[in-house]
Amino acid sequence: xxLPVALPLFLGLCVLxxxxxxxxSEMEVDKCDNTTIGGEPMDxxxxxxxxxxTVREKAKCxxxxxxxxxxxxxxxxxxxxxxKAIRFTTMIRLVLPLLLVALxxxxxxxxxxxxxxxxxxxxDxxxxxxxAAVIVDSSxxxxxxxxxxxxxxxAASCVYDxxxxxxxxxxxxxxxxxxxxxxxxxxxxxxxxxxxxxWRYDFxxxxxxxxxxxxxxxxxxxxxxxxxxxxxDAWLWVTGWGSTSWWGSWFDRCFGSLPLQxxxxxxxxxxxxxxxxxxxxxxxxxxxxxSGYTLCTNYGAxxxxxxxxxxxxxxxxxxxxxxDGGCTTKPDVYASVIWFQSWIDANTSPDPKGTTxxxxxxxxVLHLVLH
Numbered sequence: 001x002x003l004p005v006a007l008p009l010f011l012g013l014c015v016l017x018x019x020x021x022x023x024x025s026e027m028e029v030d031k032c033d034n035t036t037i038g039g040e041p042m043d044x045x046x047x048x049x050x051x052x053x054t055v056r057e058k059a060k061c062x063x064x065x066x067x068x069x070x071x072x073x074x075x076x077x078x079x080x081x082x083x084k085a086i087r088f089t090t091m092i093r094l095v096l097p098l099l100l101v102a103l104x105x106x107x108x109x110x111x112x113x114x115x116x117x118x119x120x121x122x123x124d125x126x127x128x129x130x131x132a133a134v135i136v137d138s139s140x141x142x143x144x145x146x147x148x149x150x151x152x153x154x155a156a157s158c159v160y161d162x163x164x165x166x167x168x169x170x171x172x173x174x175x176x177x178x179x180x181x182x183x184x185x186x187x188x189x190x191x192x193x194x195x196x197x198x199w200r201y202d203f204x205x206x207x208x209x210x211x212x213x214x215x216x217x218x219x220x221x222x223x224x225x226x227x228x229x230x231x232x233d234a235w236l237w238v239t240g241w242g243s244t245s246w247w248g249s250w251f252d253r254c255f256g257s258l259p260l261q262x263x264x265x266x267x268x269x270x271x272x273x274x275x276x277x278x279x280x281x282x283x284x285x286x287x288x289x290x291s292g293y294t295l296c297t298n299y300g301a302x303x304x305x306x307x308x309x310x311x312x313x314x315x316x317x318x319x320x321x322x323x324d325g326g327c328t329t330k331p332d333v334y335a336s337v338i339w340f341q342s343w344i345d346a347n348t349s350p351d352p353k354g355t356t357x358x359x360x361x362x363x364x365v366l367h368l369v370l371h
Contacts, residue, residue: 053077120238120265125174128239130223130318131262133176134158134208134309135168135184140176143240144169145311145318146222149213151348153337154309155321156196156206164190169208172220174262176241183220186211191347193340200289201323201333205340207347225337225344226317229295232271236297236314238332239264242307242325267297267312267332275331288324288333295320295336299328 044050051071053061061077125131132152134142136159144154152169159167164187173182189209196203214220230236241259275296279288290296297312304327312320312334320334337344 120263122259122261123174123239123264125172125219125262128262128264128311128313129217129219129221130311130313131171131239133170133173133182133241135170136162137166140170140241142309143242143307143311143322144208144309145321146171146214146220147225147318147344148222148348149216150210152208152210153311153318153321153344154206154208155204155323155335156192157198157204157323158309159190159206159208160192160196160198162190164188167208169210171214172217176260176262183214185214193343197289202289202291202293202335204323205321205335205337205343207344209348223311223313223316223318225341226314226319227338227341228317229336229338230269230314230319232269234269234314235266236269236312236319237264237266238297238307238310238312238322240307240310240322242304242310270296270298270331272296275333278331279333290333293336293339294323295334296331297334299326299331304328 049065051063051065051073052059053063053071053073055061055078061073063071063073063077065071130146132144132146132154133140134144134152134154136142142154142158144152144158147153167187167190169185169187170178170182171185173179175181178184187208188211189207191207191209193203193205196205216222239262241262272290272292272294275294276288276290279290281288295312304325307325308322310322310325311318312322318337320336323333323335326332
């Protein structure tokens with residue numbers, strides 16, 4: 001299914017690696033016939049993934065449009081140059097429509113987009129009063145869970161390497177975009193799990209300490225970490241403001257077709273060993289850090305881009321924090337928070353209301369489910 005995209009990537013890189021570095025391009029032009037050796041002129045329509053890498057106003061190399069905001073090329077083309085000295089050129093008016101229309105069919109087949117979080121439906125913040133939006137550099141890029149009146153639990157990948165000056169949290173709102181609703185809270189401290197690695201899913205957790213205590217209500221309430229590990233095939237729900245379709249992982253970055261209202265989807269626990277096999281890369285030699293500290297949910301409904309950090313809940317208790325959404329093409333992977341209770345306790349202040357908040361939220365959820 002990915003062969004049509006993988007083949008030009010591979011061939012493009014082969015050409016780049018084997019080609020000589022033309023530092024003085026003006027002299028090189030005089031020595032050649034302006035074609036790839038053994039090649040022929042062609043239209044950009046025949047290779048819309050192609051980009052020209054320009055360094056110091058000279059077309060130095062070729063690249064491949066890997067994503068809508070990434071160009072893949074060889075390091076020797078740009079090594080030692082400042083970012084502002086590098087440009088890339090494409091026939092953007094032609095390339096962009098082709099990518100938006102042709103690429104989904106080429107890679108995935110005929111699309112069947114959903115109208116909400118994949119397989120989910122719109123809910124009010126009263127149905128998930130623990131939900132928080134994590135704002136980084138003025139963009140709502142992730143979700144999180146209120147676990148103390150002054151602490152949000154989210155994914156480390158959302159805030160890693162960012163200064164706290166760029167991180168905020170918004171609670172008490174159903175809306176994804178700032179529309180005058182909700183409360184925007186500054187963050188005064190970030191604690192990344194010491195074993196977090198960009199290459200793994202299992203320790204992808206971070207604690208955000210708010211500068212002020214939250215005032216609890218029916219729309220703002222901490223959630224308690226579960227003390228029971230759900231078995232395979234158990235049903236849970238996940239909430240967030242992420243992409244509403246499998247192709248949204250690249251489409252939303254350009255056109256912002258994200259849901260305006262909080263979404264919730266029912267998901268089931270997927271066998272961890274099978275999840276590791278399905279998620280394996282490099283000829284099944286690497287499982288992306290799927291271990292006993294992770295929990296997977298099945299294909300179909302669930303998270304996608306911008307859902308990272310989303311809380312996974314069962315019977316009113318927090319079960320997991322989304323590390324990576326599968327966008328229906330792969331299982332979703334969560335950090336299983338039951339194994340991190342001691343780390344959470346060691347890095348948070350006791351919540352004077354915490355002894356009753358879990359019970360109140362549990363009763364509230366049961367009421368909503370039964371009625």
